[in-house]
Amino acid sequence: MATIKDVAREAGVSIATVSYVINNTRPVSQETRRRVLEAARRLNYRPSIIARSLQAGRTHLIGYSWRPLPPEHGSPILDRFIHALGRAAYQAGYHLLAFPTPDVEREIEIYEELVEMGRVDGIVLSATNIHDQRVAYLQQTGFPFVAFGRAGAGWDYPWSDVDGTAGVAMAVRHLYELGHRRIAILAWPEDSLAGQYRFQGYLQGLEEVNLDFDPALVVRVEHAEHEGRRGLRQLLELPPAEQPTAVICVSDLIAIGAMNEALDRGLPVGRRFGIVGFDDIPIARYLRPPLTTVRQPVDEIGQAVVEQLVALIEEQPLDEAQRHRLLAPTLVVRASTTAE
Amino acid sequence: MATIKDVAREAGVSIATVSYVINNTRPVSQETRRRVLEAARRLNYRPSIIARSLQAGRTHLIGYSWRPLPPEHGSPILDRFIHALGRAAYQAGYHLLAFPTPDVEREIEIYEELVEMGRVDGIVLSATNIHDQRVAYLQQTGFPFVAFGRAGAGWDYPWSDVDGTAGVAMAVRHLYELGHRRIAILAWPEDSLAGQYRFQGYLQGLEEVNLDFDPALVVRVEHAEHEGRRGLRQLLELPPAEQPTAVICVSDLIAIGAMNEALDRGLPVGRRFGIVGFDDIPIARYLRPPLTTVRQPVDEIGQAVVEQLVALIEEQPLDEAQRHRLLAPTLVVRASTTAE
């Protein structure tokens, strides 16, 4: 591997001159520049990124970690998010260091290691929770970080997020327009931040179309298929007149559970009994019936968090609109709400 | 951020001594060692990984790139593979640098950049194809790399792979035992290496159970849901007596297409008309009916390729058994072949 020294020798100049030519950081005479460039080309020279990093105190690496989920869940959104991050990072001149964290206990150690060894310049967080120790740690050390997902009360840091409220409200309006008047929701437990916003969208949607809120139509479920099933069962235990004619689910996995339960019971999923998911996971369109769902703008979020993080790292100021970015989801209408 | 100099000053020794203590690389007296450790603890010292990298000429980073797939496909296996790689890399003292490559044209540039700047110590390839320019480049430069997926003819490099042949043969036996005598396969085009091995498993399975090979029962399809549908349609255009009673699909996505088409036509998917997939994607178990499928041992493969790559990087010899590792998949039997 050729170094700057080799190029300097080959071109008959000092290494400083080579550096100035390569980085275009000071005027160099035509002739010398030509010789240097020529020598660099001949030797196939590339500056060592490590030496640069040491000198500059920057690695041009951004870290992203995710928590392992049981394989039967998959984590389609975060998977797509990794892709989006990688792409966006590359465009910004960075690379992505991706590390799955083991158990939540040892998680913070890994962050400390990465930060304190100077492995990465900044960190992207996702799936933050209310009292997130990673946030506490990073905030306290002043290390650059951003999150996919809004900050909990008491925190203030840059984030980008999907506007779950708008997404679910859209779903409510969609169902209302199809004639539904008793619309239920399978929501996450109250300690889920993202779940709260989506639930707000439910309330907001009901208000927009002038429907009364009925607590009996809200079931709190965990993120699992069998929980979706359980949620629907619980709704169907209501007296017939009080049963919903449509159900909004706070994730596609839950929607799959609800749909499976409905179909098992012979409910006509479609126009008469509507089911809406959230995420638009890749197979949503291939389910039977294909699932109407709220699509998260994952690529845009990846792009947004990288922009924010790079600004932080490079110490460019962020105004309020850039610090907190809420991206609009889209409603993808399929047969699970429209099939006759 | 404290450096080794700070620790040396604090402990009243030279930086060399600190280094020897930290790395346990030469005997140091009890007392001095105690003082150094104490100082390091007080200053919360961590060796800079960049400085170490520069000195050692190793980054302890391994690169993994994947090609972007259209979002309606998802790439569940490669997604799980990233997780597995990250975990395995961490355990081996490495980190994972994950980079999606843009168009195939500019792909090779990115590899050159990473390799020649010394960004990573080694590279993991996946989805290699017959005349893979990445393989050609890496082979030629002698840079350490391994692949998830076997080498094409003419190449020789370390790889780990799932034994697709065994997996499909298993599926054939399973269907045979259920009483099927006309078993079809929706296979990938012939230029797919992985597809070839799976197809071999089909032939091998037929032979094991003494069934004749019928070319009419083989349909070549691309990796897409609508291709699975098309494949099944084509099979059902055969005269009734020649139609298959079970179909093995070379991927779950194709199986989903085949299953959707079968159900649309009122075929009783299950014991009487069996469908088998390949991959065991996360939602396979939640399909209706749940999909019988061949599960790829993705975690083990991730582990295996990292072991191979680290051996290459650290110049430990690999014997033949370690150089090429074929991992057994498992057949996950669900209702798509057993439901009454």
Place this chain on the structure above:
DNA sequence: TCACCTTAGTTAAACGTTTAACTACCTCCA
């Protein structure tokens, strides 16, 4: 003619480690 500026280049320090080579001291035994 001389001081000063400009231009084009070089020298050397710095980034934070590791490690080979060296020094100083002590102990041991012939």
Place this chain on the structure above:
DNA sequence: TGGAGGTAGTTAAACGTTTAACTAAGGTGA
């Protein structure tokens, strides 16, 4: 008594860059 050997530590070079400070040469204006 003195050399050999061992122990515990230090010095300084090296890894490959960037960049501030310097030098040398030529041009310019008073």
